[in-house]
Amino acid sequence: MEVISNDTPQGKLIKQIKMAKPSSCSSLYSLFIICSFLLASQFLAYEAKPPVENGLSYSFYSQTCPKLETTVRNHLRKVFTKTNWQAPALLVIFFHDCFVQGCDGSLLLDGNPGERDSPLNRGIAHRALQTIDDIREAVHSECGRVVSCADITVLAARDAVFLSGGPDFAVPLGRRDSLNFSMEEANNLPLPYNITNVTLKTFASKNLDVTDVVALLGAHTIGRAHCHTFYNRLSLLDPNMDKTLAKILNSTCPTTYSRNTFHLDIRTPKVFDNKYYVNLMNHQGLFTCDQDLFIDKRTKGLVEAFALNQTLFFNKFVDGFIRMSQLDVLTGNQGEVRAKCNLINNKKSILTPIVDRIIQLPY
Numbered sequence: 001m002e003v004i005s006n007d008t009p010q011g012k013l014i015k016q017i018k019m020a021k022p023s024s025c026s027s028l029y030s031l032f033i034i035c036s037f038l039l040a041s042q043f044l045a046y047e048a049k050p051p052v053e054n055g056l057s058y059s060f061y062s063q064t065c066p067k068l069e070t071t072v073r074n075h076l077r078k079v080f081t082k083t084n085w086q087a088p089a090l091l092v093i094f095f096h097d098c099f100v101q102g103c104d105g106s107l108l109l110d111g112n113p114g115e116r117d118s119p120l121n122r123g124i125a126h127r128a129l130q131t132i133d134d135i136r137e138a139v140h141s142e143c144g145r146v147v148s149c150a151d152i153t154v155l156a157a158r159d160a161v162f163l164s165g166g167p168d169f170a171v172p173l174g175r176r177d178s179l180n181f182s183m184e185e186a187n188n189l190p191l192p193y194n195i196t197n198v199t200l201k202t203f204a205s206k207n208l209d210v211t212d213v214v215a216l217l218g219a220h221t222i223g224r225a226h227c228h229t230f231y232n233r234l235s236l237l238d239p240n241m242d243k244t245l246a247k248i249l250n251s252t253c254p255t256t257y258s259r260n261t262f263h264l265d266i267r268t269p270k271v272f273d274n275k276y277y278v279n280l281m282n283h284q285g286l287f288t289c290d291q292d293l294f295i296d297k298r299t300k301g302l303v304e305a306f307a308l309n310q311t312l313f314f315n316k317f318v319d320g321f322i323r324m325s326q327l328d329v330l331t332g333n334q335g336e337v338r339a340k341c342n343l344i345n346n347k348k349s350i351l352t353p354i355v356d357r358i359i360q361l362p363y
C-alpha cells in the first residue's frame with residue numbers, strides 16, 4: 001500500500017522524513033483499505049453538483065464588467081511572481097470571510113476592534129487584504145462601482161488555487177458587501193486543536209458535509225502556520241506524529257510563543273496538489289484537525305481516496321469551494337457594493353461590534 005511519491009523539493013531536511021509504513025500489510029488491513037476506498041468512491045459517485053443560490057449566477061457581470069475575471073487573474077499573476085506567500089493568505093481570507101456571517105466582505109472591514117482582531121484572525125496578512133483592494137481599484141476604474149469586494153475575495157481565492165497548481169473552475173457571482181461585521185461569530189471559527197468529531201459538527205452547522213470537510217481541509221496543501229497553532233501536538237509527544245517531523249517542529253518552535261512558522265504541507269509546501277493527504281497517511285499532518293482525519297472512521301477512507309487520486313480531490317475541492325463561497329450571501333438590494341473594501345460607503349455610521357468578548361486561545 002505505497003501511495004507515496006518521492007518528489008520532495010524540500011531538500012535534505014525533508015528527505016530525512018521516514019515514510020511510516022501502515023501497521024502491517026496483513027490482508028485484513030488491505031481489505032479494510034480497499035473496502036473503505038470502494039465505499040468512498042461509491043458515495044462520491046452519486047453526489048450532485050452544488051446548486052447556485054438565488055441571486056447569484058455564473059454570468060452575473062457578463063454585461064456590466066465583462067473583463068472582470070481576466071483583470072483579477074492578470075493582477076494576481078503579477079503579485080505571485082513577486083511573492084509566493086500571498087496565495088495561501090488569499091485562500092485563508094476567503095475561508096474566514098465566508099465562515100463568519102457569510103461571504104460578505106465583513107472580514108475586510110476596519111473596525112475598532114473589527115472581525116480581523118479576533119485571535120483566530122490574527123494570522124491574516126495585511127498585505128493580502130491590500131491586494132484585494134488593489135484589484136477592486138483596477139476593476140472599478142474599468143467598470144465603475146459594480147463589483148463587490150465579497151466577489152473579488154472569492155475570485156482572488158479561486159485564482160490563488162489555480163495559480164498554485166490547483167484546478168481551474170467557475171464560481172457563481174453577485175454577492176453584495178455587508179454593512180457590518182461580527183466579532184462574536186469570528187470567535188466561533190474552527191480550532192486546529194480539535195478532533196474530527198468537532199470539525200464535522202462545526203462544518204455541518206454550515207451545511208457542509210464530510211466530503212466537503214475533507215476536501216476543503218486539503219487547502220492546507222499550501223501555506224504556513226505559527227508555532228502556537230500546533231504546539232499542543234509537541235507537548236504531548238503525539239503518537240500520531242511522525243518522530244522525525246516532531247523533531248523538526250520541536251527545533252522550529254522552542255516555545256509556544258515563538259514567532260516561527262512551519263509548512264502546512266511538508267512535501268510540496270507551495271504547490272496546490274494532493275500531497276496533504278499523502279502526509280496524513282504518513283503521520284505528517286501538522287494540526288490535530290488535519291491528522292485526525294486519518295483516524296476518524298468517517299474521514300479516513302476519503303483521505304486515502306484523495307491521496308490516491310488527485311483528480312478526485314480537485315473535483316471534490318471545487319464542489320466544497322463553491323458551496324462555501326455561497327454561505328449566507330447578501331444579494332439583490334441587500335448590503336451594498338463598497339467603494340473601498342475596508343470601509344462601508346456611509347462613513348458616518350460607526351461600526352461597533354455587537355459583542356467584544358475576546359476568547360483566549362488555549363495555550
Ligand code: HEM
Nearest residue numbers: 088089091092095123190191192216219223224225226229
Ligand atoms: C477545521 C478547519 C480549519 C482549521 C482549524 C484551520 C486552522 C488553520 C490555522 C490555525 C492556520 C495557521 C494560521 C497561522 O498560524 O497564521 C491555518 C492556515 C491556513 N489555512 Fe486553515 N483551517 C481550517 C480550514 C481551512 C479551510 C477550509 C481553508 C480554505 C479553503 C484553509 C486554508 C488555509 C491556508 C491556505 C492556510 C495558510 C495561510 C498562510 O500561509 O498564510 N483552512 N489554518
Ligand SMILES: *[C@@H]1O[C@H](CO)[C@@H](O)[C@H](O)[C@H]1NC(C)=O
Nearest residue numbers: 178179180181182183335354
Ligand atoms: C448585520 O446586518 C444584518 C442585516 O444586513 C443583520 O441581519 C445582522 O444581524 C447584523 N449583524 C451584526 C453582528 O450586527
Ligand SMILES: *[C@@H]1O[C@H](CO)[C@@H](O)[C@H](O)[C@H]1NC(C)=O
Nearest residue numbers: 191192193194195198232362
Ligand atoms: C476544541 O479544542 C479546544 C482546545 O483544545 C478545547 O478547549 C475545546 O473543548 C474543544 N472543543 C470541543 C467541542 O471539544
Ligand SMILES: *[C@@H]1O[C@H](CO)[C@@H](O)[C@H](O)[C@H]1NC(C)=O
Nearest residue numbers: 195196197198199200201296
Ligand atoms: C463523537 O460524536 C458523537 C456524536 O456526535 C459521540 O457519540 C461520540 O462519543 C464522539 N466521539 C468522541 C471521540 O468524542
Ligand SMILES: *[C@@H]1O[C@H](CO)[C@@H](O)[C@H](O)[C@H]1NC(C)=O
Nearest residue numbers: 234237246247248250251254
Ligand atoms: C524538544 O527539544 C527540547 C530541547 O529544546 C528537548 O528537551 C526535548 O526532548 C525535545 N523533544 C523532542 C520530542 O524532540
Ligand SMILES: *[C@@H]1O[C@H](CO)[C@@H](O)[C@H](O)[C@H]1NC(C)=O
Nearest residue numbers: 044308309310311312313315
Ligand atoms: C480518479 O477520480 C476521477 C474523478 O472521480 C475518476 O474519473 C477517475 O476514474 C479516477 N481514477 C482512478 C485511477 O481511479
